[in-house]
Amino acid sequence: MTKKSPSPEAVTAWARLVRVSRQLVESTEDALKARGLPPLAWYDVLHELAEAGEGGLRPFELIDRVLLAQYGVSRLLARLEADGLVEKLPVSDDGRGQTVRITASGREMRRRIWAVYGASIAELMGDRLSAEELKALATLLGRLRHPPIENH
Amino acid sequence: MTKKSPSPEAVTAWARLVRVSRQLVESTEDALKARGLPPLAWYDVLHELAEAGEGGLRPFELIDRVLLAQYGVSRLLARLEADGLVEKLPVSDDGRGQTVRITASGREMRRRIWAVYGASIAELMGDRLSAEELKALATLLGRLRHPPIENH
């Protein structure tokens, strides 16, 4: 079984992709930490739950959306619940499961995180690339996904 | 002080950037783990040391290159040394410091990791984008760096 060798272009693009994304995330996490706000993972979950509305989400539905392991979701939800940002409700038709719903303070926390997170995105991405370049970047990145994204 | 709000294009590009890079890295880490090989961070350090040649590198020089915290480098080097992949040499003109040099088994390990890592890059990037697209992607990502990169 012969291994494939990557092209120099692929290696350069990979290196930049990994490095830049780590730098940007780290920089954003630092900004959050500096204001005493929780990490980005908290935002991701609160965001998904906010979008899900009053119906909430089952924990297993969060797993793929936020790209966390099962135990990661389990423990993150425990922390969010301890802080009163989400509430867990038993679900009638499945005694094993639960539904997680965002609370009012959860929405408030999401808003506060976004004030910093959004500003970070604006500064780190919006100020450096034009709208057209951002679209081009998103399109190229979409092609790298599993499964790849069609267009726009 | 008013906070800036990011454009929708910036948000989309950010979301894809973070998600795609996490997916790709995770997928590569899984491939390494499946073959009993160490994580990507080991490769990064071995790569830098291999490039540095016989002169080796000081630990503090590794910190910025591999994007790790000081204690992260310190502990990673301890593990690499314990596995015989690097050696630490006292440095004559600075009694506090040391020089780290890659060993023969270190080079061998780097080669073995690359067999998997390179194949992963080829599969995840090279097979999905053309050389021109990869160059365009690298250019756009370069503009997001701190400090930004001039061209190509």
Added chain:
DNA sequence: TCCTTGTCGATGCAATTGCATCTATATGGA
């Protein structure tokens, strides 16, 4: 020389993460 300040690298301790497994409930077939 002595003292203050700065840099290099290591490490104790607490928090987080990963892995494996566990409990509880569901599902489907014999």
Added chain:
DNA sequence: TCCATATAGATGCAATTGCATCGACAAGGA
């Protein structure tokens, strides 16, 4: 019904990471 298997979510324990600090040496001024 009973049993085997599968799924939802939690958790004990070990490994890793982050934070703060430490010890050792360096540099430079009084």
